[in-house]
Amino acid sequence: MGKVIPNPKLRLLDQVREVMRIKHYSIRTERCYCDWIRRYIHFHKMLSKEELTHDARAKIELFLSDLAVNGKVAPATQNQALNGLKGFWLSAIGYGLTTNSLKS
Numbered sequence: 476m477g478k479v480i481p482n483p484k485l486r487l488l489d490q491v492r493e494v495m496r497i498k499h500y501s502i503r504t505e506r507c508y509c510d511w512i513r514r515y516i517h518f519h520k521m522l523s524k525e526e527l528t529h530d531a532r533a534k535i536e537l538f539l540s541d542l543a544v545n546g547k548v549a550p551a552t553q554n555q556a557l558n559g560l561k562g563f564w565l566s567a568i569g570y571g572l573t574t575n576s577l578k579s
Contacts, residue, residue, distance in 0.1 A: 487524065488512060491563055508559035515560060535560055 479497050481490035488509050495505045515538050521527055535557070542548045542556060 495562070507555065508562055511556040511559035512563045515556075515563075531564070 479494045481493045483490075485493060491509060491512060492505055495508070500508075515535075516527070518538050518541065519526070519534055538560075539553050539557060542553055543550075548556075
């Protein structure tokens, strides 16, 4: 399947949901990934799409580190959050985020 372009009139998380549904993600995966994306946005107190794209790699590293240190989550949980954020960048932001160096 080629690149899916979400409806720009939708809110950001609605764009993510739209792309996930087109790609036939399960509803549980959709809810889980959207929850991680929402937590990421709240963690960084972001208000605009531009804030999301500025220095994304460092922001993701900080978020994942905070999950490990303060949230005391398992590595599998960090991977789940990372996968949700990678899907987010592909679907709503519009470009792939290479995260090989982000593995904890």
